Amino acid sequence: MTIGGTGVMLLGCLVALVVFAGVERLLRPRLGPVTSVALAGFGWSVVCIGILTLIPAQWGIGVVPADEAQTTCSLDYGGPAPDGFWLLPGSQRLLNIAVFVPAGALWVLAVARWRTRWVLGPLGIAALGLYSILIEALQLAAARIGRACDVTDMVDNVAGAVIGGLLGILLALLLRPWEYRRPAAPARR
Numbered sequence: 001m002t003i004g005g006t007g008v009m010l011l012g013c014l015v016a017l018v019v020f021a022g023v024e025r026l027l028r029p030r031l032g033p034v035t036s037v038a039l040a041g042f043g044w045s046v047v048c049i050g051i052l053t054l055i056p057a058q059w060g061i062g063v064v065p066a067d068e069a070q071t072t073c074s075l076d077y078g079g080p081a082p083d084g085f086w087l088l089p090g091s092q093r094l095l096n097i098a099v100f101v102p103a104g105a106l107w108v109l110a111v112a113r114w115r116t117r118w119v120l121g122p123l124g125i126a127a128l129g130l131y132s133i134l135i136e137a138l139q140l141a142a143a144r145i146g147r148a149c150d151v152t153d154m155v156d157n158v159a160g161a162v163i164g165g166l167l168g169i170l171l172a173l174l175l176r177p178w179e180y181r182r183p184a185a186p187a188r189r
Contacts (some may be wrong), residue, residue, distance in 0.1 A: 003055070003056070004055050004056030004057060004058055005056070005057070005058055006057075008055055009051050009052055009055055012048075012051040012055065013044075013047075013048040013051055013052075016044050016047040016048060016051070017044055019044075020040040020041070020043050020044035020047075021040070023039075023040045023043065024036045024037055024039075024040035024041075027039060027040065029182075030182065031113070031180070032113075032177065032180030032182075033180075034109065034113075034175045034176075034177035034180065035109075035110055035112075035113050035177045035180065038106045038107075038109040038110035038112075038177070039106075039110040041102070041106040041110075042103060042106035042107050042110050045102045045103040045106060046103055046128075046131065048099075049099055049100065049103060049131070049135070050135070052099060053099075053135045053139070053147070054135065054138060054139070054142075054147070056147070057147070075151050093152065093156050096152075096153050096156035096157055096160065097156045097157070097159050097160035097163065098160060099157070099160065100128060100132070100156075100157045100158075100159075100160030100161045100164060101160045101161075101163050101164035101167065102164060103128055103160075103161060103164060104124075104125055104128060104160065104161035104162060104163065104164020104165040104166075104167070104168060105164035105165065105167040105168040105171060106164075106168065107121070107124035107125070107128070107164075107165070107168065108121045108124070108125075108164070108165045108167075108168025108169055108171075108172060109168045109171045109172050109175070109177065111124065112168070112169075112172035112177050112178060113177040113178040113180065114178075121165065121168070121169075122165075124165075125161050125162060125165045128157070128158070128161040129154075129157070129158045129161060132153070132154050132157035132158060132161075133154055135157075136149045136150065136151075136153055136154055137149065
């Protein structure tokens with residue numbers, strides 16, 4: 001018997017939200033509200049991506065016999081994709097894109113306050129691409145979770161991260177996190 005299903009996924013994301021809300025509260029005095037929310041939100045979204053992609057989509061999937069398990073990653077780009085979860089009706093491809101958009105946007109917004117943002121932003125988007133590859137490799141290695149390794153998923157995930165990164169640039173221009181100045185400590189007497 002395995003643990004899975006959308007209820008378990010939602011519960012996992014809710015627990016992670018509570019943890020990262022605490023992280024945000026710790027970061028806020030030093031980094032300001034925009035950067036602290038963006039960093040904590042990025043961490044939360046990366047954890048939720050892992051939960052959504054590595055927990056079986058349905059309860060009680062069971063064990064996939066070794067002779068039925070996928071042995072290579074599917075290179076059939078745009079091949080048959082099942083419908084998404086009830087949370088986001090439509091194609092699985094749309095879900096794969098949508099799940100990476102917040103991570104890309106929050107990463108770019110989180111690093112926007114530092115001078116190295118022009119390096120950190122693209123590096124973070126590239127790291128999200130590597131994260132997608134890692135997830136697909138884990139899905140291939142852990143056949144018992146009832147997931148499949150697919151190159152289309154990787155392309156869609158990277159597309160979502162890039163779209164999110166562009167959205168993060170717009171949010172940074174709007175919210176201007178680089179203008180935050182840490183309050184001065186009270187003078188000692």
